[in-house]
Amino acid sequence: MPRMPPAKPARSASTRAQEFAAIDLGSNSFHMLVARREGDKLQVIDRLRDSVRLAAGLEADRRLSPLVTERALACLRRFGERLRGIPGSQVRAVGTNTMRKLKAGSDFVATAEAALGHPIEVIAGAEEARLVYGGVIHGRGRSQPQRLVVDIGGGSTELIIGRGETPKLLESVSLGCVVHTQRFFGDGRITPIRFKRARLAAGVELEFLQQPYRDAGWDLAIGSSGTIRGIWRVMRENGWIDDEITRDGMEHLIALALRRRSIADIDFPALREDRRPVFIGGLAVLAGVFDALQIDRMETSDRALREGLLYDLLGRLSNRxxxxxxxxxxxxxxxxxxxxxxxxxxxxxxxxxxxxxxxxxxxxxxxxxxxxxxxxxxxxxxxxxxxxxxxxxxxxxxxxxxxxxxxxxxxxxxxxxxxxxxxxxxxxxxxxxxxxxxxxxxxxxxxxxxxxxxxxxxxxxxxxxxxxxxxxxxxxxxxxxxxxxxxxxxxxxxxxxxxxxxxxxxxxxx
Structure with a gap:
């Protein structure tokens, strides 16, 4: 588990009252973003992240394993300490795919709320997609090309087509780097046939949206989330791309990953250590997305759900x-x-x-x-x-x-x-x-x-x-x-x- 950053100097109550926080309880990582409003803009003043891998702890009875439960609660207690003093109306926390799958009546959400000190909203896939889109396109200037936004999380992949601030097509598919890695590479071995099956399986899951998304079309494809950004960094480090993920660059990366033969051997310097155990599953999902939607090039964005959540929270507080x-x-x-x-x-x-x-x-x-x-x-x-x-x-x-x-x-x-x-x-x-x-x-x-x-x-x-x-x-x-x-x-x-x-x-x- 990564070490938390050094404690920051105590802030006054009046300073905390100007802060806003968004917490994304994803299937792979928990993220918290803290920002301060300055006029019409937000200045990010703190980011916290922990690789909890919630999806890996979801057992057959749709309850979380004790080990993953404690890992999640420990993270939330740390987040809760940072949130002290921020008005509750200026904090919003959401749970995504894995929390949607928890058995009805599971006490995890209530326990997690107690650890965090704030309510947790479990949001539907379409709402997750809307928030991702809002986070990615915010502040991208006045030009309004039709955009395809793809976000690969730990348990689901969100695909959105929109123009300007308005999403037109929203889908959330049960494809994620954690779940896909468990399904096809559960014992840690990587083989060409396993990767081919994982890539094809991702394409099958996306088959229902191929035609409407191709018919809608897009001028620009953008990938967000740690999975896609991690893939982009490894490609760039190897000199296969400049600023965008390309199909050729992806095929080079797949060949490199297959030569590793084991998840334990994935040691790309540009890839953060906590991303390595789920990298191969995320790569198969992204390859399936490129295949299904016939994508040739994709930009990347370091903004995602948590930024969309923050802007949405500010809209609520501003009568929007x-x-x-x-x-x-x-x-x-x-x-x-x-x-x-x-x-x-x-x-x-x-x-x-x-x-x-x-x-x-x-x-x-x-x-x-x-x-x-x-x-x-x-x-x-x-x-x-x-x-x-x-x-x-x-x-x-x-x-x-x-x-x-x-x-x-x-x-x-x-x-x-x-x-x-x-x-x-x-x-x-x-x-x-x-x-x-x-x-x-x-x-x-x-x-x-x-x-x-x-x-x-x-x-x-x-x-x-x-x-x-x-x-x-x-x-x-x-x-x-x-x-x-x-x-x-x-x-x-x-x-x-x-x-x-x-x-x-x-x-x-x-």
Whole structure:
């Protein structure tokens, strides 16, 4: 395990408050990037990296081996020490392919969060691809050629075609340097026939995207990640290329690697020592990518997921949250009644303002999810009215919502499911333990807003005052006779008294 860099002088609390951190928990390496904002730019002030090889520890039961678990937690504790003093809203950590594969109910993520001291988002492959693309193309000038970006990680390979800041095609394929090395060179021996099989297998995995990617085309191919950069360094050291990876250069490198005959013999000076055990698998994957997409030349970038994560975090903090765009796109796609959704959102936020303090709700987390859930609460009507909240939950949970982690989608889907009908615990099962009660309380707020607008009268503003304790909620209507003039609302609220008893929560109407 590499030695950590020397400790830096202590920074003041005010200095730490200006820092932002992105943590990429990859299948091969864990990376942390710390930057300070200076005007419209970011200055990187610290980088930490550890070769954890998470994918190598994934056992048949989809749990991590004790050895790899401890190696990962030790790394996260070191990262956590560096993060002390940085506001939690300015730290974002994500897990990728191997963490996606962990068995449901595995306690690794919760243990890892405790070691790091911050939440960890497990992101879907398409979201990983989007963040990689954002990291690679950021700051590349005003010219907007169509770009193909390829990132080979430990457990997956991301391939993206886009123009400017907009990705058009996003794919994440289960091909990685760690997994491919284990599969074809598990005993350490390197032979021409094994390499040929590994290269062909990579091409087979990519077969489904060959045609759409070739049809889309690109002006420039860019490779990111340590795997591709390592291959590029060895080629350049041997004088086979200048600045770009070429097909001829790759064939020369393959011939050189095959002469080594063993992973233990891979000792190229330009290749970092911790990259050597997984180099041959990564080389086979890149060769398969070149074959499948008929690539002749590829630039390389030292930016990748962690930079994209950092820029995405800054966007969220600057009201440029791509999740807003994703929700609006879904609402448009499924024909949501936008005016009605806004009425529900307005009332939900008004109730939230009254219950935020007694219920100890975190407005930074709660308000965006309450807004998004209000926007999408009727998305299931596109299928059928009968049980549409259940259809809505399914749509949200299984859609590609850019910017949302798997936990984010689970939370949003739970709110959509719980906005009406019986209040069951199933939708929140599997959420992090400390999120369940807040999500249930947000669901109660959304339910009330939904009921108050069930008449669908445009612009309705119910004169509601809400007071609460931990397990009791009192609703008061400030105009005499308002409930009497809205008998449907009264009947719905009286029924809600029985539904909320399942929490358990006592609801009183005054």
């Amino acid at each position: 949250d791509i999740r807003n765009d994703s929700v609006q796109t879904m609402a448009q796609r499924y024909g949501v009644d936008v005016a009605h959704a806004r009425d529900v959102e307005r009332t939900a936020l008004r109730i939230f303002e009254q219950l935020e303090t007694p219920w100890k709700l975190d407005r930074v987390m709660a308000i965006p999810f309450l807004r998004w859930a209000a926007t999408l609460h009727e998305v299931g009507l596109a299928i059928t009215h009968n049980g549409y909240h259940k259809h809505g939950e399914y749509i949200v949970r299984h859609s590609d919502l850019q910017g949302f982690s798997q936990t984010d989608k689970h939370m949003l889907a739970a709110l959509v499911r719980l906005h009406r009908g019986k209040f069951t615990p199933a939708p929140t099962a599997g959420l992090p333990g400390d999120w369940i009660v807040p999500v249930q309380k947000l669901a109660v707020i959304l339910r009330l807003a939904y009921l108050l607008h069930r008449s669908r009268k445009p612009g309705l503003r119910p004169p509601l005052q809400a007071d609460a304790t931990r397990k009791a909620l009192q609703l008061r209507f400030n105009r005499d006779g308002w409930l009497d003039r809205h008998p449907l609302t009264r009947a719905d609220l009286e029924r809600e008294v029985h539904y909320l008893a399942a929490l358990p929560m006592t609801l009183r109407l005054v």
